[in-house]
Amino acid sequence: MSGDRQTIEVSHLTKRYGTVTAVRDLTFTVAPGVVTGFLGPNGAGKTTTMRLLTGLASPTSGTATIGGQPYRQLRRPSSTVGAVFDASAFHPGHTARDHLRVYAAMGGYPDSRVSDLLELLGLTDAADRRTRGFSTGMRQRLNLATALLGDPRVLLLDEPSNGLDPEGMLWLRGFLRRLADEGRTVLISSHVLNEVQQLVDDVVVIRNGELVAAGPWSRLAGxxxxxxxxxxxxxxxxxxxxxxxxxxxxxxxxxxxxxxxxxxxxxxxxxxxxxxxxxxxxxxxxxxxxxxxxxxxxxxxxxxxx
Missing domain, CATH: 3.30.70 (Alpha-Beta Plaits)
Known part of the structure; x- marks a missing residue:
């Protein structure tokens, strides 16, 4: 695992779709070593910003970089950034092991990495079950395993706590905390604010595509x-x-x-x-x-x- 500390930097980012401005002059920084919550009402521009960060969309103006580089210029993106945007992005006929092997092959990672992640995410006993029978919480764990295949220094997670029971939430808090303590940069979006409060150190809050507030949430709360x-x-x-x-x-x-x-x-x-x-x-x-x-x-x- 690389010891590089990767910072997410969004600078004067704007994205227009025709007459609709989804993101407007957005500027914020996500630091390594902390868990940052990316918050905003539905339609605020969170998903668009995540897509711009990962090269799935191109900005109208401004920049979105990871470790000083746009995603599309990263030499081996999956070893720098692990991103999860869709909790149901699994072939229903694949087992958890099948799913991870496919993505490991695409990224050039050995099968041993698959076994390690199945154990790390508590999925060893379910490794050979088909994903069509997975609960939402198990899907979330498999999503995290997929994001971690390249041992990335940056994690972008959309609603990672959805479907988790209290025990699963406790596990997720500890897991994300360990990742941040290793110096990784962790950005999560969520609507479950009472759970996010226990997960995050910093927040970035946007509304109508514009920045409302950013920083340690306890300081922002006054x-x-x-x-x-x-x-x-x-x-x-x-x-x-x-x-x-x-x-x-x-x-x-x-x-x-x-x-x-x-x-x-x-x-x-x-x-x-x-x-x-x-x-x-x-x-x-x-x-x-x-x-x-x-x-x-x-x-x-x-x-x-x-």
Whole structure:
């Protein structure tokens, strides 16, 4: 396995199909050593961008490179990039072993690589079963095995968690983490945001073909809020909005559960302020933003209906 660290770089990428602009002046970087989630509403341009990265489509303008080179200029693409876009791209009459042997022969890889990957992906017992009988989760594992035939430094995976049960999700999290820890560049697209949150370090969020946000998702989500349960909620709200202990008023909103959600002041600060004004507090809970909340905040109001 090569020790090269390959970075994905998309720069001012635009793709038009007639009068439709699928991707518009898109710029982002995907770094090695982390798992990056590629997120956006349906029709946002994720699939088009993946196709541009892998040479399945040509950009109208701009560039999409892997390790500084367009995909079509890579000497042996499958040893640099492993890509999975279709979870059902198997001949129904082929066994898992047959399928991997075909792709190994196409890439010039030995049969021993097939056996290694069947074991690595937990498919040894199913190796000689026909793929028509595979569950969605088993298909996902076979997809990953196919992508890894060339031991690539870059993985582009479309919806890799679809069809996985909780045990399968736990396995996938650990597997992708190990790949990233080896210095590989891992980009995954998904709609299952609660699962993606446990998979990814960074996110790239697009809407209508344009970049909305990119970076570590925890930083993009901002500092946590605090949920407050108080029988003196109205008075506490007034005290908080009067400026708080720093003179900068936190944001306070009422929730459907009757608690207050406070942004801009941590739990100890709220407790001290309430005590100073002899206000009762029954509960303080720090609430970290979820990836789903971040995604909706960035896309819901402006997402195109598809």
């Amino acid at each position: 500092p946590p809020a605090v949920l407050v349960q108080s029988p003196d909620a109205d008075r506490l709200t007034a005290v908080l909005r009067a400026g708080g202990p720093t003179g900068h008023p936190p944001q306070v909103e009422a929730t459907d559960s009757g608690r207050l959600r406070v942004h801009g002041l941590d739990a100890p600060g709220i407790a001290e302020l309430a005590a100073a004004h002899q206000l009762r507090v029954h509960e303080l809970v720090t609430e970290n933003a979820s990836l789903e909340q971040l995604f909706l905040h960035l896309t819901i109001d402006k997402a195109a209906v598809t």
